[in-house]
Amino acid sequence: MIQIDHVTKRYGETTVVDDVCLSIPKGGVTSIIGANGAGKSTLLSIVSRLLPSDSGSVTVDGLDVATTPSGKLARRLAVLRQENHMSVRLTVRELVAFGRFPHSGGRLTSHDLDLVDEAIGYFELTDLADRHLDQLSGGQRQRAYVAMVLCQDTDYVLLDEPLNNLDMRHSVQMMRRLRRMADEFAKTVVLVVHDINFASCHSDTIVAMKNGKVIAQGDTAAMMSPDVLREVYDLDIDVHDLSGHRIGVYFS
Template sequence: MTATASAPAGAAGTPGAAAPRARSIRAEGVTKRYGTAVVVDDVSIDLPAGGVVSIIGPNGAGKSTFLSMVARLLPSDGGRVVVDGDDVARTAGDVMARRLGILRQDNHLAVRLTVRDLVTFGRYPHTKGRTTAEDRAHVDAALEYLELTDLQHRFLDELSGGQRQRAFVAMVLAQDTDYVLLDEPLNNLDLKHARAMMALARRAADDLGKTVVTVLHDVNFASCWSDVVVAMRDGRVVAHGSPQEVITTEVLTEVYEVDVTIHEVDGRRVALYYT
């Protein structure tokens, strides 16, 4: 589903050949304030394309605000976000909408829609409302991928919270962007469907070539399903790297201010913090 960039006119390595742009999400000194409160504080980080990135941290750490600035849903008060070499604040909206898709926390709609209507909205950046056979194929594929085909003609208000969450994720996948941003996608999901959602994120990265960036509260889902974990606190990045580097007693105790012990289970790091 991911488009592949065509080769430059000049042969690689020859004089005058265009250098390929590094694919990444890069934040450079990104800051967001609400009055005197600094919510995201001078964040600089580079997230190379590919795989699953999870952003963790306590409430108020700035995780969702940072993701919203990456998606250009919120303007920054300082610094900039660059995606594949383009400043998101200076690039045309329709261009960025074909590159970045986001699932927001507040998925409330004023109109009554069926599941299929909602997922079809994901094609709007490509079609401006004039759907084609190709668009319908993308919608069908997203519905099937999220196991929503049998529910496609149901109205959203007739679904469970977990089914509705999957419908919004299907809309984002139908948008067919290189980068998929999921803000707390495990909201309203029980253990079975939370696991299925993380497996979906993993498959989207591995099978479809997407870069999935997700905000999570469950550090163990982040540890077991991610390639990169970013830990935030008080608007700043405390640590980022592989789960082996970030899911440690030292980092998690600093981030959450609770006693955390780490255990290795089948080669994965699991944090215990219940006692």
């Protein structure tokens, strides 16, 4: 379980994350939604120890992320940020293999290599495996990053906008993969997602943030209501039941 306790983060006068208390249950997919600047990414960065908080604490399975040795956490929790500029020229396979670094420290076992091959195969990167990252398109690169993070094979996976740059088919594949990780391998997946319909179709729980605060949290069906969504986005969104999913329509 991820326990967030009175976490606050300020940049100068601006409070980006404002006294957030939240617990994310173990297992299942949780999506964090909210408008731009709501504090979603900052909260995710604090939970994954990429950013220190100004006050409050975060524990993952009882381990305080601020004080637990980073190497130990890296075997339990993996994170991918939204923007990734990598100037290092690695091949896709080399990058994905670094996902095993927390476990094997660079000396890959055959189990490690199997995981690497599996992740590369799943994300349809086999033909690109020996290309350098700077020779890939944005979407291909994004898939390589996610493949690396999933190769870490951690109980908790935190992804900020994993669908960045992905086309529709790869977006759906990505979400199905995350769903399967939760269902079959009891992983805990936490996502920041912009498309509420992807959140609706693939997550168990939705957390809504606005102005640095968590304003609503609940199971997906309850959260996908016009009232909640209006409060979150300041936008009227019709919600329809389509093919067994709650779909928000907001395009016109």
